[in-house]
Amino acid sequence: MGKHVADVAKAGSRSEGDAADPGGWRWLVLVYKVPVEPTRLRAGVWRKIKGLGAIYLQNSVAALPQTAAAERSFRVLRNEITEMGGSAYLLVSQVLAGSAEMVQAFNAARDDEYEEIVDRCQDFLKEIEKEYRAEHFTYAELEENDEDLVKLRNWFAKVHARDVLGASGVAATRSALQRCEEVLDEYAARVYAEEGESR
Known part of the structure; x- marks a missing residue:
């Protein structure tokens, strides 16, 4: 007993x-x-x-x-x-009873959030592309884009913190953010070059 x-x-x-x-x-x-x-x-x-x-x-x-x-x-x-x-x-x-369905519903909600972040990452990449086409290589534009990436990272951190059951969308979101980081680094290098600064 x-x-x-x-x-x-x-x-x-x-x-x-x-x-x-x-x-x-x-x-x-x-x-x-x-x-x-x-x-x-x-x-x-x-x-x-x-x-x-x-x-x-x-x-x-x-x-x-x-x-x-x-x-x-x-x-x-x-x-x-x-x-x-x-x-x-x-x-x-x-x-x-119904545990699997609850977990699935919770993870689906997280995956929807991850998908939204990935969509915003695509918007971010298009914005950088637009800067290249318009030949806007200034510190003001760089700062603005850097702030946008920080917002995306913070959003990801918030979603990831509550993703306690392991939603599947996390890997694709990390990959999309990594791509944004790489593209922003390339853009920054171009800004430095245009401003006559060596890296």
């Missing part, structure tokens, strides 16, 4: 699973209700939940794999919902 209780306690303490064994993850589930009016409250909560990378299990029920960061974010959001006159419950749950 004592060993059984110890085993149950040990199993219950597991919060963060292994990406190789996504079925072992526990999930944070936020169940909430916001006032019907004004509608901006509902839209604001929806945007915040999407911004955290959570998936919706159904209307007003969102989930994230349990991590310390996810819990902090959901607790803050729960507080915001109650302060606006709504109600919210934050639960920890282990999936007994």
Whole structure:
């Protein structure tokens, strides 16, 4: 009896699973209700939940794999919902059936984000191409493009930080960012040359 209780306690303490064994993850589930009016409250909560990378299990029920960061974010959001006159419950749950589907939905959401970053990388490369065609080789243009690449890198870091279940799109995104880095380096070299500076 004592060993059984110890085993149950040990199993219950597991919060963060292994990406190789996504079925072992526990999930944070936020169940909430916001006032019907004004509608901006509902839209604001929806945007915040999407911004955290959570998936919706159904209307007003969102989930994230349990991590310390996810819990902090959901607790803050729960507080915001109650302060606006709504109600919210934050639960920890282990999936007994449908785990693969939840993992697939979570990874699909991350892959959509990765794909969006790759698309923006393509836009970045087109912008550099445009600079070449227009022969804009100035420090001002270089700085602007460098800032754009920093934004892309920061966006990737944000998505990658919540990609705890190992979505497949990460490799292609890293590759796209690497290509942007290489092209920007080549452009920078041309700017230095035009400005009469040696590297």
